[in-house]
Amino acid sequence: MKARTRRPVIALGLIALLFTGFEVATRLERGAIAAQSPIVASDSAIAHRVDRAQLMDDVRTLSSNQFDGRRTASPGGVKARAWIAAAFLSIGLQPAGTSGFTEPFAFTHHSIRGLVTSGRQYTTEYKDAANLLGTLRGSIADAPYIVVSAHYDHLGNDGVHVFPGADDNASGVATLLAAARWFAAHPPRHSFLFAAFDAEEEGLKGSQTFVASGLLPAARMAIDVNMDMVSRNPHNEIFAAGTYQTPWLKPVLQEVQRRSGVKILLGHDRPIHKAGGVEDWTDLSDQGAFHDAHVPFLYFGVEDHADYHQPTDTADKIDPRFFGDVADMIVETLVTLDQQIH
Numbered sequence: 001m002k003a004r005t006r007r008p009v010i011a012l013g014l015i016a017l018l019f020t021g022f023e024v025a026t027r028l029e030r031g032a033i034a035a036q037s038p039i040v041a042s043d044s045a046i047a048h049r050v051d052r053a054q055l056m057d058d059v060r061t062l063s064s065n066q067f068d069g070r071r072t073a074s075p076g077g078v079k080a081r082a083w084i085a086a087a088f089l090s091i092g093l094q095p096a097g098t099s100g101f102t103e104p105f106a107f108t109h110h111s112i113r114g115l116v117t118s119g120r121q122y123t124t125e126y127k128d129a130a131n132l133l134g135t136l137r138g139s140i141a142d143a144p145y146i147v148v149s150a151h152y153d154h155l156g157n158d159g160v161h162v163f164p165g166a167d168d169n170a171s172g173v174a175t176l177l178a179a180a181r182w183f184a185a186h187p188p189r190h191s192f193l194f195a196a197f198d199a200e201e202e203g204l205k206g207s208q209t210f211v212a213s214g215l216l217p218a219a220r221m222a223i224d225v226n227m228d229m230v231s232r233n234p235h236n237e238i239f240a241a242g243t244y245q246t247p248w249l250k251p252v253l254q255e256v257q258r259r260s261g262v263k264i265l266l267g268h269d270r271p272i273h274k275a276g277g278v279e280d281w282t283d284l285s286d287q288g289a290f291h292d293a294h295v296p297f298l299y300f301g302v303e304d305h306a307d308y309h310q311p312t313d314t315a316d317k318i319d320p321r322f323f324g325d326v327a328d329m330i331v332e333t334l335v336t337l338d339q340q341i342h
């Protein structure tokens, strides 16, 4: 066969090989996840750490119309910021921002989405964005910090619909506040930084700004535990991503599983050449900024559901039992990390 006719055949062969390899990797990865059969704890064995009524109140409040979908720098977003700062103060956190609890920042965002979404444009100047940062001192003075993070911003409203963002990510912020309340009442060994990030929906801008700011140098961070969408799943499952990058987290989560009312699945953290079509979530929420700075991360999140980024992501869709068990599990994970990190 002449050389010029061989090339397309080779190219086709390579494409077929790549596609097959991708398919095989996808099936193997799905199989590995499905093969995980964590055993949930009985009710009496579950480690109860959070006030579940308060947890649901906070998620209902944050996803209510008064915050108008919490878009970055919008009146609703600014109002949510004040509400979270007041919660930090009432819990007894120490201000760790550049102005009290807040770390104001500005940025310009270019978004393809802006070209096709009503109420948005391609280029947007965000002049009034801000993270919220509060600390709790630990008993070991120079121990590295445990960072607990969740973004508080969401999509706002498009002139027709408000996007409440109950699961995305009022649930993460409510869990962060529950964790802060627990450690305020049960002083930890490590110092904790609680970070409610802004502008995650605009490309992780808040967490990137914080990590780049040096307010807390990466060398002073033991781990970032990030929560984004933690309140709904029909299979009683939540994913923990980050054990691929940080293998010592695996036995920690296996130990926590024995006191957890939900199934903790490990995954969504392996690169495409290993996991095929099973999405790698490493850079899909704020843990990505920490990962880029070589800070170990642990990300908790549920599989996407039909209400993801829809006006229908409302608090009444949240199962308080599942969400309560998830929040208890996450705080139990933080307690275990605080004990085990040296």
Ligand SMILES: [Zn+2]
Residues within 6 Å of the ligand: 151, 168, 169, 200, 228, 229, 285
């Ligand atoms: Zn989110």
